Amino acid sequence: MIRREFDRGLEGNVEQFTTIAIPGIPEIKEGDDIGTIICKQSRGIGGLLGGDIIVVASKIISKAEGRIIDKSSIKVSDKANELSQATGKPAPVCQLILDESSDLIVRGHTIVAHHKLGYILTSAGVDQVDEFHISLIPEDPDLSAKKMREKIEELSGKKIAVVITDSEGREDRAGAGAVALGVSGIDSIRRTASPSGKQQEETISDMIANAASLLIGQRGKNTPAVVLRGLNIGRNTESRLQDYLRK
Amino acid sequence: MIRREFDRGLEGNVEQFTTIAIPGIPEIKEGDDIGTIICKQSRGIGGLLGGDIIVVASKIISKAEGRIIDKSSIKVSDKANELSQATGKPAPVCQLILDESSDLIVRGHTIVAHHKLGYILTSAGVDQVDEFHISLIPEDPDLSAKKMREKIEELSGKKIAVVITDSEGREDRAGAGAVALGVSGIDSIRRTASPSGKQQEETISDMIANAASLLIGQRGKNTPAVVLRGLNIGRNTESRLQDYLRK
Structure with missing residues (x-):
């Protein structure tokens, strides 16, 4: 659906995805059900679609889970x-x-x-x-992501994924980017072979967190939840970011 | 233009941007002018628009600049x-x-x-x-970005930005994400005040690099150049990533 604009008269197989802020998320308080709120507010962008990846700022999960x-x-x-x-x-x-x-x-x-x-x-x-x-960050971000995914899937009837993100800097540069703290519904890692046959592992959960943070980051606008739409990433309901941490 | 799909009957002020792979970039060889190639291939996505941010994999710049x-x-x-x-x-x-x-x-x-x-x-x-x-990475990625931006602006007549990206891992997790190595046309950093008044600095160049890398990363598909469209980031033709490195 979102691809239509470019499919008209253009080359086939153009790869693209859209990053959309879910508007009007209210101030979150302890005990709030963020999955329900996201489903309600996603009407503002025409509802959720199967394959949507919902990226949520860890801060609002901390608030809902009493981690303040x-x-x-x-x-x-x-x-x-x-x-x-x-x-x-x-x-x-x-x-x-x-x-x-x-x-x-x-x-x-x-x-x-x-x-x-x-x-x-x-x-x-x-x-x-x-x-x-x-x-503090959520107690178990993978579990928070899983519960939220299951609630959103139940309410929307769509198969979606959830990534929980936090801001995080790099030693060599000013400012902060983003990292994923938890995932559910997709793998954290994408494995591909380069033309030379070299195996490559990409931390797609972090790339997704950063793409969303271009919209999340604009504070004071109530945009702690963002949808990535049109990315063709395989479903995995058993995935956990924890499994890809080097401990 | 790309916003239209969501503007129909939806809440106003929905923030969104689209990330689009520029199709059919050929194998780059030493001496190739990548700016010219990007302009030509961008016809496959209906041409470039003012405000587009073009993200280019450092690898093809290294090839063009004889850094192999x-x-x-x-x-x-x-x-x-x-x-x-x-x-x-x-x-x-x-x-x-x-x-x-x-x-x-x-x-x-x-x-x-x-x-x-x-x-x-x-x-x-x-x-x-x-x-x-x-x-090797380009000798001066900010300069490579600036030259490419100027060439693309000259050929397309549009004011655009260029970000050069490389893959880079984090110590705590498997796989690699992306970082920006050079920018031209936008700042590397976005400064905003949180509701509590705390100043926040975001490394938007890295967020942009990561968003693009969700499409760049799929090797063997010739997608080393990607456009981010619809992000409202102020123009700065004097910007250099170098100025934001902590040396």
Whole structure:
């Protein structure tokens, strides 16, 4: 359907996909069912289609799953105070970074953490939301993605995929890009052979997260959920990003 | 134009963009003018539009710019032989990695290199093309992007942007995503304020590179050039990715 515009009088087999922001997602609160909200709001883009890949910002899943921590509830250890002095980050944030990670490296003001789930994430994905609250990444992003996929499929009757994304920087450049934290419905990896026969593995879940983040990233616009439409990626309902982490 | 499909009877202000492979790019040889080839082949997608962002795989620029090295021409040093023994990579490849980088870290079979241009790149972007040839990244990817942008703008009469991309992995996960090596016509970084007032910097050049790589990556299909259409990113003809590298 979305291909029609280009199919008219053009060469056949033009490969393309469209990235569409789902409009009007309300402020998410603890206990909200994001899958239901996405289904409702996707009417604003004419509904979902089979094969759609829905990319959701991890922050709203953290909110729905109660992963927003009250700063005053955090007991700060000596180690967290030391980390705070070394990095200039607030001590409660440092405490949560220590709690969330198995290992960390301090580089100036940056903390590169091995999150206990296996990701390498700046500050272990711990983010100061406002003066009083700090967010953690979802407890099991693959499971969050799976539950959301199943709910959206049940409500929409369409077979779709879900990718959960977080912003994440690279050491060599300013600014942050995106990574996938969890997937359901498609594989994280695409394996292809180059013309020379060399096997190639691509982290398509991260490419999808980045494509969506071009729209998600524009803060203040309530676009934490985005659809990628027209990508021909094989279905896999058993997939987990965890299986592709190098631990 | 591409927005029409969704504008019919739907909510206003739906944000979206389309990622389209430019079909039928021939095998690139040294001396080829890729800008001219892209303009010609873009007829297959109905021509270019103002605001299009054209993403090009660095590999074909390396080919056009004579950055494919004959393996037999490489004089291997003792240091390259040592690196070869430590990593299992061919000694000529190791020699070029040493030549291209200012500093490197060996992690098992992986070489994380500080490329002399400032990027952190696996194997310094050195890639074995076939049994007899090894490719280096373009000598100055920002300049390659600028020349290509100017040529495409001259031929098409449209104001466009160019992003040069290479595949690149992350330490925590299998497979490779993409990074931008050079840009022209748009900034590498987008600065926005979150609702809480926190300044946010996003590496949109990398997000664009990744979105395109969902189509570029399918090897053997001759899709080394991809258009992102419908993204509303401000024009900057003086931009260089180099200015956003943390050196």
